[in-house]
Amino acid sequence: MNNKVYILGGSQTDFSRNWNKEGKNVIALLRENIFDTLNEVNLTKEEIIELNKNNKIAIFVGNFIAENYINQGHLGSLLTEVDPCFYGIPSARYEAACASGSVAIDAASSKIKDGTYDVAIVIGFELMKTVDSRVGGSFLGKAGYYEKEGKDIELPFPKLFSKLADELLIKYNLNREVFLKDLADISFINYRNAKRNSNAQTRDWYVCDKEIINRGNETNPIIAGELALKDCSQITDGASSIILCSDKYNKIRNNKSNVIIKGFGHRVAPLEFEKKMEDSKNNKYILPWTRQACLDAYKRAKLTVDDIDLFETHDCFTSSEYAAISCFGLCEPGGEHNVINSGIIDFNGKKPINPSGGLIGCGHPVGATGVRMMLDLYKQVSNKAGKYQIKNAKNAMMLNLGGSATTNYAYIVGKDI
Amino acid sequence: MNIKTVTVIGANGTMGKNVSAIFASFGNAKVYLACRTMEKAKQAIVDAYKSIRTETIREKLIPITYDNIESAIKESDLIFETLNEDIDLKISMYEKINDFIQDNSIIGSVTSGLSIKKLSSVFGSKKKNFFGIHFFNPPYNLSLCELVIHDETQREKALELSDYLTNSLNRTVVLTKDLPSFLGNRIGFFFINEALKLAEEYNDKGGIDYIDAILGNFTGRSMPPIVTADFVGLDTSKSIIDYIFENIDDSFRNSFELPNYITKLVGDGRLGRKVGLGLYKKEEDKKYVYDIENDEYRLVVKYNIKFANEMKENIIIGKYKEAINILLSDSSNESTICRQMIYKYIIYSLYVSNVVTDDIYSCDDAMATGFGWLPPIGYIELLGGKDKFYELVKKEMDDKWIKVLDNERLLDKLNKKSKYDYRKFIKS
Numbered sequence: 001m002n003n004k005v006y007i008l009g010g011s012q013t014d015f016s017r018n019w020n021k022e023g024k025n026v027i028a029l030l031r032e033n034i035f036d037t038l039n040e041v042n043l044t045k046e047e048i049i050e051l052n053k054n055n056k057i058a059i060f061v062g063n064f065i066a067e068n069y070i071n072q073g074h075l076g077s078l079l080t081e082v083d084p085c086f087y088g089i090p091s092a093r094y095e096a097a098c099a100s101g102s103v104a105i106d107a108a109s110s111k112i113k114d115g116t117y118d119v120a121i122v123i124g125f126e127l128m129k130t131v132d133s134r135v136g137g138s139f140l141g142k143a144g145y146y147e148k149e150g151k152d153i154e155l156p157f158p159k160l161f162s163k164l165a166d167e168l169l170i171k172y173n174l175n176r177e178v179f180l181k182d183l184a185d186i187s188f189i190n191y192r193n194a195k196r197n198s199n200a201q202t203r204d205w206y207v208c209d210k211e212i213i214n215r216g217n218e219t220n221p222i223i224a225g226e227l228a229l230k231d232c233s234q235i236t237d238g239a240s241s242i243i244l245c246s247d248k249y250n251k252i253r254n255n256k257s258n259v260i261i262k263g264f265g266h267r268v269a270p271l272e273f274e275k276k277m278e279d280s281k282n283n284k285y286i287l288p289w290t291r292q293a294c295l296d297a298y299k300r301a302k303l304t305v306d307d308i309d310l311f312e313t314h315d316c317f318t319s320s321e322y323a324a325i326s327c328f329g330l331c332e333p334g335g336e337h338n339v340i341n342s343g344i345i346d347f348n349g350k351k352p353i354n355p356s357g358g359l360i361g362c363g364h365p366v367g368a369t370g371v372r373m374m375l376d377l378y379k380q381v382s383n384k385a386g387k388y389q390i391k392n393a394k395n396a397m398m399l400n401l402g403g404s405a406t407t408n409y410a411y412i413v414g415k416d417i
Numbered sequence: 418m419n420i421k422t423v424t425v426i427g428a429n430g431t432m433g434k435n436v437s438a439i440f441a442s443f444g445n446a447k448v449y450l451a452c453r454t455m456e457k458a459k460q461a462i463v464d465a466y467k468s469i470r471t472e473t474i475r476e477k478l479i480p481i482t483y484d485n486i487e488s489a490i491k492e493s494d495l496i497f498e499t500l501n502e503d504i505d506l507k508i509s510m511y512e513k514i515n516d517f518i519q520d521n522s523i524i525g526s527v528t529s530g531l532s533i534k535k536l537s538s539v540f541g542s543k544k545k546n547f548f549g550i551h552f553f554n555p556p557y558n559l560s561l562c563e564l565v566i567h568d569e570t571q572r573e574k575a576l577e578l579s580d581y582l583t584n585s586l587n588r589t590v591v592l593t594k595d596l597p598s599f600l601g602n603r604i605g606f607f608f609i610n611e612a613l614k615l616a617e618e619y620n621d622k623g624g625i626d627y628i629d630a631i632l633g634n635f636t637g638r639s640m641p642p643i644v645t646a647d648f649v650g651l652d653t654s655k656s657i658i659d660y661i662f663e664n665i666d667d668s669f670r671n672s673f674e675l676p677n678y679i680t681k682l683v684g685d686g687r688l689g690r691k692v693g694l695g696l697y698k699k700e701e702d703k704k705y706v707y708d709i710e711n712d713e714y715r716l717v718v719k720y721n722i723k724f725a726n727e728m729k730e731n732i733i734i735g736k737y738k739e740a741i742n743i744l745l746s747d748s749s750n751e752s753t754i755c756r757q758m759i760y761k762y763i764i765y766s767l768y769v770s771n772v773v774t775d776d777i778y779s780c781d782d783a784m785a786t787g788f789g790w791l792p793p794i795g796y797i798e799l800l801g802g803k804d805k806f807y808e809l810v811k812k813e814m815d816d817k818w819i820k821v822l823d824n825e826r827l828l829d830k831l832n833k834k835s836k837y838d839y840r841k842f843i844k845s
Contacts, residue, residue: 014838014841017841021844022841022844022845023634023729023732023733023844023845024732024733024734024735024844024845025733025734027733027734027735028732028733028734028735029735030735031734031735031736032735032840081734204560204587206442206443206469206470206471206557206587207471208442208471208473210473211471211472211473214472214473217472217473218472219466219467219470219471219472219473220471220472
């Protein structure tokens with residue numbers, strides 16, 4: 001069986017909140033987010049209990065590393081602490097570093113596709129503000145090959161993505177100044193877009209283009225290699241959840257959804273960054289498995305880049321968004337400068353990237369990010385994105401990465417027509 | 418409104434430098450920071466760009482002194498005065514600069530409560546361009562801005578100015594009448610002074626830290642009220658509270674009668690956190706609190722207040738309604754004090770908002786974005802809606818408070834939800 005997977009809707013928490021400072025734990029985070037989502041999609045506790053009587057509902061939890069940040073494991077069971085309506089529901093945690101949200105979505109949609117369940121609750125979360133950035137950086141280093149790429153290294157991931165920037169410069173023989181300006185433009189577009197998003201972490205920040213390009217000053221210091229603070233995504237507390245359902249269930253609802261997941265791509269590249277580069281030496285794409293995940297999604301959706309009205313991409317660093325542009329097919333590899341420079345990916349451009357503000361502007365609670373991206377695709381396609389709505393969006397695509405583009409997940413969401 | 422150049426007078430004060438940064442960054446304006454000495458002005462520039470965490474505005478910030486202020490004033494589209502709350506000081510500065518101000522330039526004072534009409538009188542024909550523009554500190558974190566007019570003919574220009582403050586400077590603007598301390602401080606210091614009075618009344622139970630324990634973060638704030646007074650500075654708190662007391666004559670005047678122990682502490686120079694000594698003091702890792710009756714400090718007590726503990730346990734896991742139900746169903750003296758203070762806060766906010774502004778919902782903007790407190794109308798929602806709130810008030814408050822609600826039919830004016838989500842204000 002290969003049933004359609006509908007998205008009924010969802011919600012995200014305000015990513016500017018610091019739950020530790022508010023004196024609240026993970027249960028509070030999950031409680032607020034899950035009930036916002038259930039209210040949003042009009043799903044009652046009674047319906048959940050009824051669905052579970054027939055074993056037709058399941059929960060898929062995306063999270064990277066709560067064991068470190070909040071000393072909590074066995075995350076699939078946490079919703080039972082939120083409310084008894086979740087007792088007995090099949091539930092488990094899915095992990096693929098920063099692509100944990102996507103792997104949870106994938107597991108959920110597989111179980112809808114094959115008819116096992118009618119309704120899937122997908123919830124991704126991360127609480128990251130429990131520790132300082134150095135300790136947190138070390139936790140995140142476990143998304144690489146820790147022994148070689150993370151252990152005893154300060155802020156390992158900025159270092160890996162600055163290496164990606166270095167490799168991009170060499171591989172495509174780029175002009176360094178032009179390249180760094182392109183990366184700055186990417187950052188600024190994300191910060192600017194975030195101003196429209198009332199849940200974005202940086203929506204009230206003052207960030208100007210001059211500061212971003214002016215790397216290495218007091219307020220935009222170099223973090224690693226070519227990358228400065230404003231080239232990096234945020235440390236964020238947050239949760240995001242969506243409800244997926246089968247065609248059969250969608251038909252019996254009062255508020256029917258016409259938004260479906262049209263295709264996905266999932267490819268895992270060599271874990272170590274050096275091996276990735278070795279692997280792609282003779283390939284025109286610097287991240288060929290990222291490109292392949294996008295191609296797989298297009299193929300499954302039977303769509304091309306021409307059909308996509310907007311993208312949400314994984315700008316954990318400006319260099320990762322840069323590399324994603326050709327992976328989406330917006331240009332040939334090495335041609336990213338023209339795409340950025342011509343305004344195509346701006347909010348008002350032909351192919352906007354990250355109208356939400358992305359990981360740089362909206363924030364990056366790692367386990368929530370994939371789910372937040374899909375929620376944003378849903379909002380765009382169903383005309384519910386408010387101030388950051390892209391007009392007439394019919395199809396939208398996301399790219400969610402885990403590690404140094406090790407796990408690559410692409411999804412296409414669109415109107416079911 | 419096109420504001421290209423701003424002169425900030427008194428730019429070395431906390432408000433002066435912070436607000437200079439707001440004009441230069443969000444407002445993209447060239448800003449003259451005018452101080453008594455060049456040294457002070459240069460230091461203010463460093464503090465200014467740090468307050469908004471961007472070095473890029475540095476080149477837009479120009480240090481000047483009062484001796485060479487003439488050309489800056491002539492060039493400025495907005496002259497913004499942030500001097501101390503001393504009416505004579507302000508007026509003598511206004512007299513000094515008046516002749517240099519262009520006919521169409523806006524003149525603003527950041528006064529937190531002085532009469533705008535009185536201040537405006539110096540400016541003669543230019544007084545139509547004079548406004549109270551009250552930012553809250555630190556303005557990068559607190560977006561409230563009270564815009565005050567002294568004459569109805571200013572309304573059109575006020576709307577233009579409001580648009581500039583909202584859309585260019587990222588402010589939450591509340592239009593208020595020219596009444597003592599406007600809206601935010603009047604509500605905030607009503608609550609703070611009521612708490613200071615309670616501390617005196619309940620000194621035998623523990624006084625200051627006892628009342629703060631009853632009105633802690635779990636009641637919808639980041640800091641308990643008496644800690645807030647200590648943080649703001651007891652001199653500043655005293656001057657705001659005294660000013661309101663001297664300038665209002667409604668039935669809430671007594672709420673602004675400052676307890677004697679505050680006057681004593683201010684007289685002793687024990688001004689609060691900024692001098693390391695006030696209502697609280699910290700020594701090494703130990704926290705002490707002022708004992709009002711004995712005029713000495715003792716260790717802060719960790720009170721075991723059952724209803725508060727239970728509320729916090731629920732807030733930690735996000736059960737806000739359950740937490741509020743504990744408050745509502747508890748019958749201890751402590752919970753009674755807590756409930757009555759919350760009801761007073763809400764009723765007084767609605768009352769003042771109704772008097773001082775044209776939109777009763779302004780009190781929510783003021784308290785959420787000026788103090789970071791759970792705003793009053795958002796609170797009514799948490800308590801179960803306006804009918805339930807009225808019931809609660811009738812059950813527990815004396816006639817004075819019920820009459821306030823009844824006389825102006827304040828609850829009837831609430832016809833939509835608060836735009837603020839109460840959940841993020843309730844802390845454990």
